[in-house]
Amino acid sequence: MADRTSQGGGGTRGSAQDGIRTYPFPVDLSVRGVGMQVGPMEPGRVWHEDAPLDRVHRIDFHLVMFFSGGPVTHMVDFAEHETADGDILWIRPGQVHRFSRTSEYRGMVLTMQPGFLPRATVEATGLYRYDQPPLLHPGPAQLDALRAALGQLRREYEDMDTLPLSLHTSVLRHTLTALLLRLAHLAASSARAAAGEQADTAFTRFRDAVERGFATNHTVSAYADALGYSRRTLVRAVRAATGETPKGFIDKRVILEAKRLLAHTDLPIGRVGAAVGFPDGANFSKFFHQHTDTTPAAFRAELR
Structure with missing residues (x-):
């Protein structure tokens, strides 16, 4: 599991009754209380003693794990990701995830509180690009550069003697930005590689439109009209980028x-359905079952 010195402590939100906890950024355990932490992952450590990490939970901060061993299987947003030595797993605020009960986590871990970096840096580094894959496989040169940047960040983080707090925090922000820019480039490259080609403009616009409107708009024709494309153009662009249909991507x-x-x-199941565009609870349950082979109630019960 994750190392308490770099991720642990802190309170939790959510009740024991619902079985799902949200873990806040553990400010009390960071060096000088700054909005980030970096340190080793070690076995036998937990986020919080009140709840095991091998249950589904979420965090309200960024978590980046740099693996120096493996394999490790880690669930992010209900998809299992198997990591190996040299891989990186980037989990963003609000994403549902679960640690593996049988895997041994080795490497370094970086956590960062939202708001620690200025808006321009957040945009440049794509901190909230939930469309990009969480699992990254850097090449040898990329990995060397990332490890060097991470090592520098750790040295600055642990150096509490040579600078006053205000300068120490500023240096951390700049050093962290350099690392995140490398990660952002790797994530963007990985997303393009997964698509099999450079990001297609039509697909990129469609993807962004779906991210903005999926809760209210489920029809391909409506997106095509709004974007000024024919339905056939969207079908070609989405299939080339993802291998699936526009409707499948939306669903x-x-x-x-x-x-x-x-x-x-x-939230009651009916309100969950309404939140994703199904005013009729029965239609939502039918849609959910069609795509998952289980009902919303059974899915929730299995987690708890």
């Missing part, structure tokens, strides 16, 4: 949001 995003709401809220 997949709706299902992910529904799973998140079922997992970490107490």
Whole structure:
């Protein structure tokens, strides 16, 4: 599990009754209380003694794990990701995830509180690009550069003697930005590689439109009209980038949001359906079952 010195402590949100906890950034354990932490992952450590990490939970801060061993299987947003030595797993605020009971986590871990970096840096580094894959496989040269940047960040983080707090925090922000810019480039490259080609403009615009409108708009024709493309153009662009149809892409995003709401809220199932564009609860249950082979109630019960 994760090392308490770099991730642990802190309170939790959510009740024992719903079985899903949200872990806040553990400010009390960071060096000088700054909004980030970096340190080793060690076995036998937990986020909080009140709840095991091998249960589904979420965090309200960024978590980046740099693995120096493996394999490790880690669930992010209900998809299992198997990591190996040299891989990186980037989990963003609000994403549902679960640690493996049988895997041994080795390497370094970086956590960062939202708001620690200025807005321009957040945009430049794509901190909230939830469309990008959480699992990254850097090449040898990329890995060397990332490890060097991470090592420098750790040295600055642990150096509490040579600078006053204000300068120490400023240096950390700049050093962290350099690392995140490398990670952002790797994540963008990985997303393009997964698509099999450079990001297609039509697909990129469609993807962004779906991210903004999936809760209210489920029809391909409406997106095509709004974007000024023919339905056939969208079909070609989405299939080339993802291997699936535009409708399948939309439905997949709706299902992910529904799973998140079922997992970490107490909303009645009818209200979960309404939140993702199904005013009729029966239609939502039918849609959910069609895409997951289980009902919303059974999915929630299995998690708890």
